[in-house]
Amino acid sequence: MSDGAAKTLLRSGNTALIERALPHLTTRDPRRFWTSGQWMTESTGGSDVGSSETIARKDEAGQWRLYGRKWFASAATSQMTLTLARPEGNPPGGKGLALFYLETRNDRGALNRIKMLRLKDKLGTRKVPTAELMLEGTPAQLVYGPDNGVHNIIPMLHITRTWNSVTSVAAMRRGIALARDYAAKRSAFGAPLSQQPLHLDTLAALQAEFEAAFHLSFYLIELLGRDEAGELSESETALLRMLTSVVKLTTGRAVTPAISEVLEAIGGAGYVEDTGLPLLLRDSQVFPIWEGTTNVLSLDTLKALREPAAIIALQERFAKARESQKIAPLQALGKQADQALASAVAWLNNAKEDAALQAGARGLALTLGRSLALALLAEHAQWAIDHEQDRRPLAAAQRFAASGIRFIRDADLSQNQALANDTPLN
Numbered sequence: 001m002s003d004g005a006a007k008t009l010l011r012s013g014n015t016a017l018i019e020r021a022l023p024h025l026t027t028r029d030p031r032r033f034w035t036s037g038q039w040m041t042e043s044t045g046g047s048d049v050g051s052s053e054t055i056a057r058k059d060e061a062g063q064w065r066l067y068g069r070k071w072f073a074s075a076a077t078s079q080m081t082l083t084l085a086r087p088e089g090n091p092p093g094g095k096g097l098a099l100f101y102l103e104t105r106n107d108r109g110a111l112n113r114i115k116m117l118r119l120k121d122k123l124g125t126r127k128v129p130t131a132e133l134m135l136e137g138t139p140a141q142l143v144y145g146p147d148n149g150v151h152n153i154i155p156m157l158h159i160t161r162t163w164n165s166v167t168s169v170a171a172m173r174r175g176i177a178l179a180r181d182y183a184a185k186r187s188a189f190g191a192p193l194s195q196q197p198l199h200l201d202t203l204a205a206l207q208a209e210f211e212a213a214f215h216l217s218f219y220l221i222e223l224l225g226r227d228e229a230g231e232l233s234e235s236e237t238a239l240l241r242m243l244t245s246v247v248k249l250t251t252g253r254a255v256t257p258a259i260s261e262v263l264e265a266i267g268g269a270g271y272v273e274d275t276g277l278p279l280l281l282r283d284s285q286v287f288p289i290w291e292g293t294t295n296v297l298s299l300d301t302l303k304a305l306r307e308p309a310a311i312i313a314l315q316e317r318f319a320k321a322r323e324s325q326k327i328a329p330l331q332a333l334g335k336q337a338d339q340a341l342a343s344a345v346a347w348l349n350n351a352k353e354d355a356a357l358q359a360g361a362r363g364l365a366l367t368l369g370r371s372l373a374l375a376l377l378a379e380h381a382q383w384a385i386d387h388e389q390d391r392r393p394l395a396a397a398q399r400f401a402a403s404g405i406r407f408i409r410d411a412d413l414s415q416n417q418a419l420a421n422d423t424p425l426n
């Protein structure tokens with residue numbers, strides 16, 4: 001969030017705030033370093049932040065002051081935050097909200113008219129305490145103008161979603177390292193687990209999922225880096241916007257089942273707190289939820305796809321990967337990835353009703369994410385064969401492909417109604 005706040009302030013061009021906060025957010029001196037929060041979620045909604053109820057009002061001295069309850073404010077120890085509030089008289093919805101900057105403590109170190117109502121008793125991520133808090137006339141400054149707040153906070157979300165992908169990959173890698181180590185040391189039925197064919201098959205599947213998530217996340221980061229260097233074409237910019245959601249949701253869906261498998265791979269010990277593994281599982285459950293749940297990001301992907309340039313850029317990236325694939329097994333994988341992408345594009349073009357599009361959006365987004373992961377894995381596999389004489393990345397690509405990359409499905413809306421509500425279907 002600190003990284004995202006720095007980027008958002010830089011993008012805003014608000015010189016006063018940049019000069020005030022950037023040196024703190026970017027310093028490596030712990031005495032001057034600040035972290036930033038991002039207070040959006042209210043009890044009325046985290047996905048639907050347009051319904052936020054926090055009010056912004058100017059006092060007699062012309063100072064903006066915020067009044068309202070923020071319901072899920074993480075990094076409660078942070079020195080500053082970016083937050084949304086509705087200037088009095090603004091219309092309802094996201095457009096009527098404005099993006100504000102505020103510092104949590106005054107010169108004396110006391111909270112700046114912020115009442116901490118309670119700390120959330122969370123499943124995991126307890127190292128980053130989350131507060132439910134009340135803004136009681138907290139002084140704040142506009143980052144941009146007095147509206148369009150939901151739009152203006154997007155740079156923050158792009159960075160936090162990217163970090164969410166990276167930390168999902170990191171959690172998977174840590175879990176696999178522990179499972180691999182355990183397999184080398186633990187004997188069962190007369191041989192180490194690392195020599196038991198079925199256990200190896202389980203670890204191989206985990207490694208393939210991890211490598212896919214790794215390539216996906218670091219392709220996103222490559223695009224982000226090129227964006228920051230001003231090197232992206234217009235269509236790649238649209239691709240970056242779409243992939244930020246797609247990669248976050250694809251890695252967020254992969255991590256919790258992977259860590260759960262790690263616990264099982266370590267047997268009963270994996271369930272015991274002093275191994276640290278239950279903590280890893282609890283912490284991993286945040287990845288699919290915060291910064292946009294799988295469904296909300298799937299709908300966001302649909303929105304991003306209104307820009308045809310995003311799909312064109314994605315097709316070009318698949319074509320580039322295909323060009324590099326020289327050996328037959330990799331060409332077969334490249335073709336499988338292309339076919340999954342083509343089926344996603346065809347489904348999108350054929351879907352007529354908005355309800356059907358929404359109901360199928362998760363399948364669409366996961367197909368885009370997993371087919372791109374396969375294309376990138378296959379591209380890397382060719383590189384590894386050419387430069388390192390290593391066929392292990394080929395094995396990862398093949399194993400990942402076998403676990404499924406195409407999730408396109410025409411949802412039956414009346415079946416969904418009956419099943420979701422447990423009502424009869426005639």
Ligand SMILES: Cc1cc2nc3c(=O)[nH]c(=O)nc-3n(C[C@H](O)[C@H](O)[C@H](O)COP(=O)(O)OP(=O)(O)OC[C@H]3O[C@@H](n4cnc5c(N)ncnc54)[C@H](O)[C@@H]3O)c2cc1C
Nearest residue numbers: 038039040041045046047072073074290291292293295296
């Ligand atoms: C550990 C943790 C830390 C957090 N830290 C912060 C923080 O620092 N700052 C902050 O602002 N927020 C924070 N949050 C809040 C988080 O971002 C929200 O909880 C999240 O965005 C979901 O919003 P919600 O809770 O309102 O769920 P809801 O929006 O009520 O969603 C409930 C379910 O409905 C689904 N859903 C919602 N709308 C649709 C739709 N249109 N179509 C289909 N499905 C839909 C969702 O996918 C979800 O499964 C944090 C959450 C967690 C778990």
